[in-house]
Amino acid sequence: MKPNTHVTIDLDEDKPGRTADTDIVEEDAKLPAGDLVDPDIVDEDLYPEDRLPDRAVRNRDGSVTLPLLYPQTITSRKDGKIREREYRELVFHRLTGADQRAIAAAGDADMAVVAIGQSTKTNLAVMNKLYDKMDAADITAAGQVLNHFLASGQRTGKRA
Helix, strand or coil, rough: CCCCCCCCCCCCCCCCCCCCCCCCCCCEEEEECCCCCCCCCCCCCHHHHHHHHHHCEEEECCEEEEEEEEEEEEEEEEEEEEEEEEEEEEECCCHHHHHHHHHCCCHHHHHHHHHHHHHHHHCCHHHHHHHCCCHHHHHHHHHHHHHHHHCCCCCCCCHH
């Protein structure tokens, strides 16, 4: 008879409120698709927050266009002229080191606004107003686009 070689280790078993059968992850558990977890394969689909929203479009230059579910109009003044701009979509670009510095310099309350503004190359004053008017579904989708950029490397040509 073959000995039982399956062992479950719960490193958090001594935490308050834990029971023996709470949050145990089996190493040979199946993914929703029915495939066994293979430690040698990185499953990029495992974290949905890193995937682009279905409505997002990858552009040839590597940017991503996100159509807004709820377009917004912003009125602004520049060079003494007042104009209205309707935002039906946002075009996101990969973040640079300078963008990351600007985001890090923002306070916690403004970090999302600055991150979206830096990636879309939108004036911060305009982005502040636009963000305040944006629907939460559009803000969440914008965050997914940013997560996608951070979770995936740029795909360009062959490596040396």
